[in-house]
Amino acid sequence: DTAVSQTPKYLVTQMGNDKSIKCEQNLGHDTMYWYKQDSKKFLKIMFSYNNKELIINETVPNRFSPKSPDKAHLNLHINSLELGDSAVYFCASSGRDRGRADTQYFGPGTRLTVL
Amino acid sequence: DAKTTQPTSMDCAEGRAANLPCNHSTISGNEYVYWYRQIHSQGPQYIIHGLKNNETNEMASLIITEDRKSSTLILPHATLRDTAVYYCIADGFQKLVFGTGTRLLVSP
Numbered sequence: 681d682t683a684v685s686q687t688p689k690y691l692v693t694q695m696g697n698d699k700s701i702k703c704e705q706n707l708g709h710d711t712m713y714w715y716k717q718d719s720k721k722f723l724k725i726m727f728s729y730n731n732k733e734l735i736i737n738e739t740v741p742n743r744f745s746p747k748s749p750d751k752a753h754l755n756l757h758i759n760s761l762e763l764g765d766s767a768v769y770f771c772a773s774s775g776r777d778r779g780r781a782d783t784q785y786f787g788p789g790t791r792l793t794v795l
Numbered sequence: 796d797a798k799t800t801q802p803t804s805m806d807c808a809e810g811r812a813a814n815l816p817c818n819h820s821t822i823s824g825n826e827y828v829y830w831y832r833q834i835h836s837q838g839p840q841y842i843i844h845g846l847k848n849n850e851t852n853e854m855a856s857l858i859i860t861e862d863r864k865s866s867t868l869i870l871p872h873a874t875l876r877d878t879a880v881y882y883c884i885a886d887g888f889q890k891l892v893f894g895t896g897t898r899l900l901v902s903p
């Protein structure tokens with residue numbers, strides 16, 4: 681059983697296009713995250729949602745818009761893609777314990793390549 | 796989040812214990828120490844976490860010094876599949892801040 685799944689696994693697109701990455705978790709967690717890992721392998725948090733409410737937005741450009749239709753899903757929509765958006769994007773989820781970042785479970789990642 | 800410092804890389808022979816150190820001298824009293832690892836091209840994987848006491852689970856042991864300024868992750872019998880980048884994180888509020896980690900290479 682896949683705990684955190686992402687689609688697609690690979691995404692190749694042209695500059696200027698709009699694309700979406702989907703994430704689903706079946707762990708019953710309240711909190712979901714998006715992380716970006718660039719070519720230098722630095723892994724940085726982008727967004728966090730708790731019960732469909734945005735709680736972390738790490739100065740990500742407005743072209744990135746997360747959407748959480750329910751607490752099991754957190755999708756990432758990217759407008760006007762740029763070369764610098766090429767990276768691996770990881771979704772994660774966690775249970776909450778008095779507001780502390782709890783154990784996070786990560787998806788397999790989506791490798792986005794912008795040409 | 797407190798800053799953590801880890802060696803860039805370490806080597807370990809298969810079957811031996813791998814001891815991965817981490818310094819977190821600015822850690823505050825309510826911050827946990829988390830360890831995650833990332834095997835090539837996969838998503839990060841949770842290993843273990845602790846606050847003050849030493850912890851052990853099926854994957855590893857975590858030894859935290861009494862002053863909490865450093866910790867050591869121990870993989871008791873490293874296998875080739877343990878080759879990965881290991882991240883030590885001193886948790887703050889709501890998010891994990893990943894550093895550069897330690898690249899552990901387990902060799903036959």
